[in-house]
Structure formats: structure tokens, C-alpha cells
Amino acid sequence: QKEVEQNSGPLSVPEGAIASLNCTYSDRGSQSFFWYRQYSGKSPELIMFIYSNGDKEDGRFTAQLNKASQYVSLLIRDSQPSDSATYLCAVNIMETSYDKVIFGPGTSLSVIP
Amino acid sequence: DAGITQSPRHKVTETGTPVTLRCHQTENHRYMYWYRQDPGHGLRLIHYSYGVKDTDKGEVSDGYSVSRSKTEDFLLTLESATSSQTSVYFCAIGSHLNSPLHFGNGTRLTVT
Numbered sequence: 001q002k003e004v005e006q007n008s009g010p011l012s013v014p015e016g017a018i019a020s021l022n023c024t025y026s027d028r029g030s031q032s033f034f035w036y037r038q039y040s041g042k043s044p045e046l047i048m049f050i051y052s053n054g055d056k057e058d059g060r061f062t063a064q065l066n067k068a069s070q071y072v073s074l075l076i077r078d079s080q081p082s083d084s085a086t087y088l089c090a091v092n093i094m095e096t097s098y099d100k101v102i103f104g105p106g107t108s109l110s111v112i113p
Numbered sequence: 114d115a116g117i118t119q120s121p122r123h124k125v126t127e128t129g130t131p132v133t134l135r136c137h138q139t140e141n142h143r144y145m146y147w148y149r150q151d152p153g154h155g156l157r158l159i160h161y162s163y164g165v166k167d168t169d170k171g172e173v174s175d176g177y178s179v180s181r182s183k184t185e186d187f188l189l190t191l192e193s194a195t196s197s198q199t200s201v202y203f204c205a206i207g208s209h210l211n212s213p214l215h216f217g218n219g220t221r222l223t224v225t
Contacts, residue, residue, distance in 0.1 A: 001172070032211040043203060043216040044156070051211070088155060092211055099210055100171065101146065105155035 002027040002093045004104035012110045019076040021107050023089030026070070032099075033065055033072045034090040037083075038106070044088055048074065079111045116140050119204050119217035126224055132191040134220050136204030138184075144207035145187040146214065147171075147179065149200040156203065162187055194224045 003026045013019045021035075032051055036044035048063040050056045050072065056063045062075040072091075076083055089104040116139030126132050136145060147159040148171075158171030160179040168179050176198060178190045191198055201221050205214040 034213055043219050046213045046215070049213050090156075090214075100158060100161050100169070101205075101207075101214060102158055102172065103148070103156040105153065 002102065004089055004091050004102055006087075006089050006104035006107045008105060008107060010108040010110055012112055013079050015079060015081060015111055015113050017079050019079045019083065019109055019111070021074040021076075021087050021089075021109065023072045023074075023091075023104055024070055025072070025089075025091045027091065027093045028067075028070065029094055030067075030070075030091045032092040032101075033063070034101070035061075035063060035072075035074045036088040036090060036103075038086045038088060040085075047087075076109075079109075081111050081113050084109060084111050117204060117206055117215060117217040119202075119220050121220060122218065123221045124223070126194050126222070128195060128224055129193050132194050132222065132224075134189045134202055134204075134222070136187045136189070136217060138187075138206050140206060140208070140215075141184060142206040142208045143184075144209070144212075145181065146205040146207070147177075147187065147189045148203045148205065149173065149198075150203060150219075151200050159189065159202075194222075196224050198222065199224045 035048045038044045050063040060077045064073045086106040088106045092099040118137045146161040148156040157173045162168045162181045204217040
């Protein structure tokens with residue numbers, strides 16, 4: 001069974017610090033990688049997606065992808081209390097002619113004022 | 114926000130009864146997904162659809178069936194609900210292969 005794993009946390013960082021969230025995946029054929037944020041009691045919302053090796057930056061968020069190591073990470077700079085949420089890593093896998101997206105268990109982040 | 118509506122938002126039902134959850138989209142997206150979310154397990158894929166009448170199983174499909182007779186509607190049916198199916202169910206849509214997903218607001222189902 002193809003899997004996506006994340007450090008479960010909870011991860012606590014002080015306000016203004018860098019939060020680092022990690023994800024590994026088992027399917028070497030995966031091409032698309034996503035990070036979602038989910039506040040308690042709400043639905044997941046997309047933060048970043050990345051398709052190519054390297055870094056992709058969007059504001060305070062940076063996604064990093066290393067396909068050789070099957071590793072994707074999310075860095076949050078200048079962390080704010082409003083960043084406190086669960087972060088879900090998602091990866092596409094191809095098991096038939098069509099891909100599907102599977103999620104890791106999520107990492108809970110708490111930003112301490 | 115992407116136009117996705119899930120109904121009902123909350124439902125309490127008894128063990129052994131059939132239950133149908135509805136996902137309706139106005140985005141004309143090809144791909145639709147049903148996930149369940151439980152503490153400690155994250156989001157797990159139940160079934161997905163890649164077009165009208167084209168569906169496939171996900172990781173946790175036992176006890177669930179789906180139908181997609183129109184682009185905009187994707188139905189999830191629990192033929193005979195069990196307490197293990199108590200969960201929050203999310204529908205998601207995607208425009209094409211490898212595209213990000215957009216989620217509905219979820220349905221909280223309790224099976225007593």
C-alpha cells in the first residue's frame with residue numbers, strides 16, 4: 001500500500017520563528033505534491049503545491065521537494081499564532097489509468113505568542 | 114471559494130440503516146473524491162470519480178458505494194451503517210490530473 005508519512009507532532013514554535021514540517025512518500029512515480037492547512041472543525045484549504053524538484057516560495061511559505069529522497073517539506077517563516085493548525089501533506093499516486101490523491105496523517109502546529 | 118456543497122452537514126443515524134451523502138459542485142470539474150477523516154488517521158480516500166459513471170475504490174472502500182450520474186453530483190452511500198463509520202466525510206473536486214483539490218465543508222455522521 002502506497003503511503004504518505006508525516007511527523008505527527010504536535011510541533012510548538014515561538015511566534016516569529018521558522019516552523020518546519022516534513023513529509024515522506026513511498027510511490028516513486030508521484031508527480032504532484034500538496035500542502036493543506038486545516039483549522040479545527042474546518043475543511044482543508046490549499047497552501048502550496050509543487051511539481052518540480054527544488055524550492056517554491058509563496059509569501060511566508062516555502063515548499064521543498066526532493067524526489068530522489070522522496071521527501072517534501074513546508075517551511076513557515078515568521079510564524080504567527082494564526083498559523084496554528086494541522087498541516088496535511090498530500091501526494092498523487094497512479095495505481096490504474098487515473099491518479100488519486102492520498103494524504104498523510106497531518107502535523108499539528110502550535111505557534112506560541 | 115470553489116462551488117462545492119455537501120449535504121447534509123450533520124446526520125445521526127442508527128446502526129443498520131442506509132445513508133446517502135451528497136456532494137454537489139458548480140465548477141464542472143471532472144474529478145471528485147470522497148474522504149473520511151478520523152482522529153489519528155488523517156484523510157483517507159473512500160472512492161473517487163474521474164468522470165460521469167467512472168468511479169474507482171480508494172483505501173477504505175469496504176461498506177461504501179458511490180454513484181455519479183451527472184458531472185455535478187457525486188453520491189456516497191453506506192448500505193448498512195455501522196458505528197465504525199462514524200466520522201467526518203469530506204468531498205473534494207479537482208479540475209484535471211495532478212491539480213490541487215478543493216474541499217466541501219464536510220458532513221459529520223454519527224452512527225448510534
